[in-house]
Every structure is written in structure tokens, then in C-alpha cells.
Amino acid sequence: MFIFSHVGLTGCVVGYSILGGWIFKGIEAPYERELRRQAGEIREKYTLKIVKVSEEALRDGQNLSNASADLVQEFEEEIVRFTDATGWDGSEEEEEVKWSYSGALLYSVTVITTIGYGHIAPKTKWGRIITMIYAIFGIPLTILCLSIIGSSMASVFKFVYKNICLGCYRQCRRFRAYLDSDEGIPLDAATAAAAAVPNVLVAAGVAAAAEEANIAAKTGLPSEKQTVDLQKGQEIWAVHRTWPNGGDYRRNSSYMRSIPGRGDEECLERAYLAAIGNNEDEEIGTREQNEECDVVNSPSEIELEDSICEKRNGDVVRVPVFVSLLVFAAYIFLGAVLFSLWEKDWDYLVGSYFCFITLSTIGFGDVVPGSTGDSWASAKKQALCSIYLLFGMAMTVMCIKLMQQEVRSIFTNLGRKIGLIETEDEEIKRKRKEIKLKEVKENVSETQNYDKTSDTVVSLQ
Template identity: 25%
Template sequence: MHIEKGGENVKLKEVTKLRGVYSHKLYQVAEMCNIFEKRVFIREADYVLKEYQNLVVEVFRHGYDERKMSDVWTFPAALMYSLSIITMIGYGNMVPKTAYGKLATVIYALFGIPLYILYFLNVGDALAEGFRWIYRWMYKCGTESGNDVTESTKRIIVPSTACLWVIAAYVLTGAVMFGAWERWDFLDSIYFCVTSLCKLGFGDFVPGANIYAEAGSHNGNQTKLMINFVYILFGLGLVAMCYNLMREEIRRETEGV
């Protein structure tokens, strides 16, 4: 964040320069053309404007952002960028512009991705153990014999349907949250949550687009972006949990065969 925040938005300077150059060209066209030669003026002005339009479109294709670097690289936005690197989601909405930023990204990925894999394994095991205990406790409370089933409950395997219900509830919660904050429709919100938790990261929907666009509530919007970060990070842990529980069920079924 510190490296990129102090950098300069080269594309912004380029567009500002283009605007000045083509404003001067339009002034020259107006100065050269006779006021009675309307068709000539329209033709020449149209040529200048189309040339300017094509250049601006080309700049947009190469990542033009009209915001200053200090507005882009806020702390919550940098957290989301870091998360997209180590989880390998890679939304692609934020990219380093400076050479030092690109170098820092490479080094961060080399060390961060192995740490995320450890997080995925360890947090998945911990959440699976906790969910397994809750499921067995609920099973024990639902039986009539109470303490007599203590030994049998230890052999109970959490079914895959329970895991799917947990993931479905989490995705629906995220869909409601992102739909309200990002102004996406329900299907787009579901699509974003599923692709993010599956680590696809197409980049067509990215948290923070409308958050940045809103004015007058900067602090609240940054808080929402932090919550988005926690949602995705914890959701990836839930995916690891469900993977462990479903693997356990499949292993038990295989042993039974």
C-alpha cells in the first residue's frame, strides 16, 4: 500500500495531456475555418473528436483510472488485494503500477501462497472438529436415551447434506450483503460468492466498485470493504471444513464397501 500510494498515476497524466492537446486542436480548427463554412468546420471538428475518442478508449483498455493513487490504495483495498494474491483468486481490478510494487507482489506471492495453504489445511481441520462436535451434541440431544449413546455418537459422521446446507446458507448471506452494498442483483451476488469461494476470480464482479463511487460516507464504505475481506477469508475456511467432513464421509463409505 505504501509503495503504490506514493506512486504517480501515469495514465491520469496521459489523459490530462491528451485533453489539453485536443482542446488546442479544436481551437485551431475553429480559428482556421470560416464561420460561413459550417460543413468544413463540422468535418474537421468531427475528425479531431474521433481521434481523441479512439485514444481515450485505448488508454481505458490499458487500465486507466481517474482516481489518485492515494484514493485507490486505501488500507481495506490493499487488504483485498493481498487476499486476492495469497488465495490465488486474482480479481484483477487492482494492479501495481510501480516497479517496486510489482516486485513486492512477486515476493509476497512466493511467501504468502504457502502460508495460505497452511491456513486452508489447519483452519479447515479446526472448523471441522468444531462442527463435528456441534453435530454430535445436537444428535445426542435429539435422542431419547441421552448418555447411553455417548459411545455411538463418537462414530457419527457429519453427512454431506449438512455441509452443503452450511455452504448454501453462507452463500445466501453473502448474496444479501453484497447485493445491498454493491447494488448487484441477487443472481450476480450469488455468482460472485460462488466464484470467489471456488477461487475462480473472473474479475467481472469485484467488491468495492460501488463502494468507491459513493460519496459522503468514506469511513463507512471502508468498513464494509473490511467486512467483505473477513467474509471471503472465513468462507474459504468453511470450504476447507466441508472438504474435510465430506472426505471423511466418503472414506467411511468406501471402507464399508
């Protein structure tokens, strides 16, 4: 369904926040203006009283300070009672209301993200009731949206990390191996390098084929074995250049299934050793392939092998914890620089403090952008703060998911090393045994049903 897609959920959260901004502005803004008007009336009333008392004191020759001291004290007491009863913040009537649309939008975002700065809060009865209802529906919707968006961002980040960071690293290794192979590595050295370092397998094959070609050129007439080795080396190189993922030969489902053993790395190395003419390794590889790399025949085993290939190739990218922490720190650094430039009273430390308190959903509310009204308008600052907050929450979820996957992988490997969790090979063998046992049971059941049917037909005859 569209509503549960990435675009649908994001649109729902954005629309829900916009709707909340209009609702809370419509409820709280008039009440805030009314409070300021009442506070102004109280001030004006006591100002007139002080003026009247001062005129009487001057006319009668009394002390002006003694006459006005009681009125000032009475004014202070009434203002305190008014503030406690209504929540008036001391703002003047001509100042911009805090419950503008941008302020109400920021309040809505802080409610559904559970940050709750507390710099503004509803004062009316209906405002508080609607806040509870708004949070009941908004918080689950936001959590669902952030979870899905964070998972998608984690997948995108893993893709970028694999194809850019790890891809550049692998290409550098392949290029260095290719340069080393062009300097004339002997056939035995190339074979040993290919068996020891799978990443330079194809480069070593090309080097071996080139070496055989050089020998053939020196001797005049190439032997049959040299000709075959050269052709196979060229075929390996041609296939390598057409493989996806930059020539990654490991578990490539399209080509690897044509190799006996269904694409195991060791099986591929044995096939290469056999291709370059190592008869002893060819015999060992053939024997071990028959023992370990069983050819898959049944649909269940094919499905199992596909899942193994997908598990080894599709989700093998592990992002280190420190990389996730660096991404989170970089986002905080970016926000700290921006907010320190926008707010004149903020330095870099205050900006970093605000960004961390915001993204960690602590939300003290002691520092909030747009509260001073300097440099930029408060509305623009609060709107940008809302955008930074929503995207930052998704970024935080992404980093948490990446770190969670890495920590789970670390402890899983630790459990396999100490014997608490079965290894991947043991799991594969167990699943294959289960599949074979299931197939045997199905065959026995079909045989029994056939025998019963035959006995029934015989009895009827």
C-alpha cells in the same frame, strides 16, 4: 510453538495481508495518480487545439466540423496508444484511486488465497515483482492456516452436531423409552427390550426393578432374589445418572473397565442380564466373556484397548454429506443477501454468483463489491469482502474435510462388506496376536539371555 498455533497462524495471515495492503498502495497509488494526470494533460492539450482551430475556422469562414474532425481522430489515436502503453482505465483525476488501502488489502487477500479477481492489477515493474515474491510466501502460509483452522472448525462442528443434534435425538429416545417403561412392562419384556435395544437398557433395568418391588409389596415379604434385584436396579440407575455424556454407557473408560471384558457393549448387556437374575444368560455371558472378552493384563494390551475405546468413542461422529452442503449453501445465502442489499445493481442471483465464485476460488472478477461507489463507501465494502473471503475460505475447508471423512467412512465400510478391508474385530484380533507374539519373543529373548549369562557364570567358576 506459538507461531504454529491457531492464533499465531491467523495473526500471521492477517498481518501479512495488512502489510501487503500498505506495500501495494505505496507502489501503485502514486503511479495511478500520475497516469490520470497525464491523461488529463492529453485531453487538455487537444481541447486547446480544437478551440484554436474552431476560432480560426470561424474567422476564415471555413466549415467547423471538417476542421475539428482530424483533431478528434488524432486525439482518439493518442489516447488508445497511451492506454495500451500504461494501462490507464479511463478514470478522471479527481475520482478516488482504485489502489486505496482497502483496494490494496483486497488485492493482497485475493493473491494469497489464489482467487485473483483481476479487477485491479499492478501496472508498475516493482509492483509485479513484489506480487510474485508476496505470493511465493503468502500462498503456503495461507494454505497452512486455512487447513489448521478448517480442521479445528470441523472438530467444533462435530462436537456441536454430536451434543446438540444427536444429543437431542438420543434424549428424546431415552425419554420415550422411560415413559414406555413406566407403564408396567413385565420383567421378560424388559429383558428382551434391553437385549434388542441397548439405548433403553438402563430404563428397562429400572422397570424390571420396579416390577419386582411391586410384586414384593403385594406378597408382603420380599424374597431374597427380589431384594437383590431391586438393589442392583437402583445401583444401575445411580451409576447411569453419574456417567458422562448424558448417561452414554457405551465404552465409558472410567466405569466400563470395571466390568469383565473391558466395556464391550455385548459384555455390558450380559452383565445387566446377570444383574437382573437371568441365570441362563448369566452362564452364557460368563462363558462367552472368557472366550471373546479377554481380560487385559499387559501394558501393550491396555494401550490397544484404550486406542479401541478412543476410536469407537472419540471419533465416531460422522456428519452426513448433505449437512456439510447445507452449511456451505447457508453461508453463500447469507453472503448473497448482504451483498444484494449493499450493491444497488446486484440482485440475489448476482450476489449468489459472486459468493460461489469467490469461495470456490474461481474469481472471474466480473462483479466485485465497491466498484460502483453507491450505498456504502467502496472502502467499507472491500474491507467487508476481505473478511467474508477469509472466513469463507476456512468454512469451505471445514465442509470439504467433513465430506472427505464421511466419504472415506462410506467406502471403508463398503470395502469391509465386500472383503477388501479387514473388519474392526479382525483388526483387533490381529493386533492382539501381534502383541502376544511380541511379548512371547521378548520372553524367549530374556530367557536365552539369562541362560547365556548363567552358562558364562558357570564357566568362570
